[in-house]
Amino acid sequence: MTDPAATLVRARWYDGRSSQAQPVLVGLEPGPRGPGLRLHALMPGTAVPPPFFAHDEVEWPEAWRPSRAQRTVVVDLRRAGSLEIDDGAQWHAALEAAGARPGLAQRMQTRWRVFVGVLLAAVLALALFYRYGTPWAATQLTRFVPLGWEQSISQEAMRELDDGFLKPSRLPAERQAALRARFDALAAQLGTGEASSLHRYRGYTPRFELAFRSGMPANAFALPGGQVVVTDALVNEAAKAGLADDALVGVLAHEMGHVVHRHGTRLVVEQGVLNVGLGLALGDVSSVVSMASTVLTGLAYRRNHEREADCFAARLMQRAGLPVAPMADLLMHIDGPPTGGKDEAAASKDGGAPKSTDGTRTPSAADWLSSHPDTAARAQALKEGRGCAAGA
Numbered sequence: 001m002t003d004p005a006a007t008l009v010r011a012r013w014y015d016g017r018s019s020q021a022q023p024v025l026v027g028l029e030p031g032p033r034g035p036g037l038r039l040h041a042l043m044p045g046t047a048v049p050p051p052f053f054a055h056d057e058v059e060w061p062e063a064w065r066p067s068r069a070q071r072t073v074v075v076d077l078r079r080a081g082s083l084e085i086d087d088g089a090q091w092h093a094a095l096e097a098a099g100a101r102p103g104l105a106q107r108m109q110t111r112w113r114v115f116v117g118v119l120l121a122a123v124l125a126l127a128l129f130y131r132y133g134t135p136w137a138a139t140q141l142t143r144f145v146p147l148g149w150e151q152s153i154s155q156e157a158m159r160e161l162d163d164g165f166l167k168p169s170r171l172p173a174e175r176q177a178a179l180r181a182r183f184d185a186l187a188a189q190l191g192t193g194e195a196s197s198l199h200r201y202r203g204y205t206p207r208f209e210l211a212f213r214s215g216m217p218a219n220a221f222a223l224p225g226g227q228v229v230v231t232d233a234l235v236n237e238a239a240k241a242g243l244a245d246d247a248l249v250g251v252l253a254h255e256m257g258h259v260v261h262r263h264g265t266r267l268v269v270e271q272g273v274l275n276v277g278l279g280l281a282l283g284d285v286s287s288v289v290s291m292a293s294t295v296l297t298g299l300a301y302r303r304n305h306e307r308e309a310d311c312f313a314a315r316l317m318q319r320a321g322l323p324v325a326p327m328a329d330l331l332m333h334i335d336g337p338p339t340g341g342k343d344e345a346a347a348s349k350d351g352g353a354p355k356s357t358d359g360t361r362t363p364s365a366a367d368w369l370s371s372h373p374d375t376a377a378r379a380q381a382l383k384e385g386r387g388c389a390a391g392a
């Protein structure tokens with residue numbers, strides 16, 4: 001046992017009614033639930049403090065840091081007034097000597113860490129929900145979107161695009177007819193029972209239509225419901241590269257994959273889920289978070305779409321007895337972001353989406369355009385015929 005006198009700390013006692021301080025010595029004594037506090041009056045006067053306080057009868061100051069050793073420590077004795085101790089370091093040492101569990105300050109820090117941990121876990125859970133939860137919900141909800149709704153939205157989108165940067169095709173009519181014939185043959189292939197395993201949504205029967213347009217760099221895109229658009233630039237690029245039409249047919253098969261998997265509809269439904277969910281959860285903050293989560297989810301989601309569409313194309317081409325390699329060659333040939341066209345098309349190709357002025361993402365015609373990231377990797381995968389077994 002240490003000498004009790006060694007643990008006595010100088011303090012001023014206030015009775016809580018007058019501003020008059022009384023010098024006292026504070027002794028800290030081990031107790032069952034923690035140190036108790038014994039007061040020794042130095043100047044016995046009119047008001048004498050109660051001599052002993054059990055651990056529970058004291059509001060122990062919570063945070064004490066060695067760096068603040070010069071700070072006055074205030075100990076609340078509740079109805080018995082309060083103590084002021086000038087030597088914080090001595091007080092702390094005496095507390096520890098009396099068996100105070102190591103560091104009230106440390107416990108505060110632990111609580112802080114727990115708080116940060118919980119906060120991080122909550123943020124992570126939210127991020128995971130929007131990364132995986134909303135695409136899943138969108139995929140399920142898309143089952144209930146009627147084909148007629150997709151077709152009317154696509155007509156509207158096509159009008160918007162035609163009023164915008166799309167121009168009529170300048171390809172010769174017979175060239176268009178030849179490619180359309182091959183497109184229709186592919187669509188017919190898909191319609192037969194033999195190829196029914198390629199269908200992603202049971203009972204979903206899109207009406208495939210091929211349209212030719214100019215005014216855009218080498219590209220092809222699909223609208224929900226079956227409208228596929230190919231640009232003159234893509235057709236010309238394939239010819240320039242000396243590729244057989246099988247290359248273009250492969251790209252068209254890929255676009256059919258987007259239709260069959262209803263990727264455009266899923267993106268729009270997902271956006272709806274995000275807006276509604278975040279609107280409910282966060283109110284005003286939603287627009288900012290929604291935008292961020294759209295970018296986050298959009299990148300992986302679209303890459304996933306491209307894989308699905310590629311696998312679909314590879315399987316459909318194989319069933320039709322057509323080679324897949326020319327398509328991969330064409331992809332490699334048109335790799336890289338488009339340099340021409342309007343900003344809207346470029347934004348969509350980059351995987352982002354046009355933003356309205358208030359920061360939220362508003363669905364527009366350009367949303368329906370499919371993006372084609374990681375072209376080199378995709379072309380390689382197509383040629384090697386890998387990546388489909390697991391994903392399809």
Ligand SMILES: [Zn+2]
Pocket residue numbers: 254255258305306309370371372
């Ligand atoms: Zn695509």
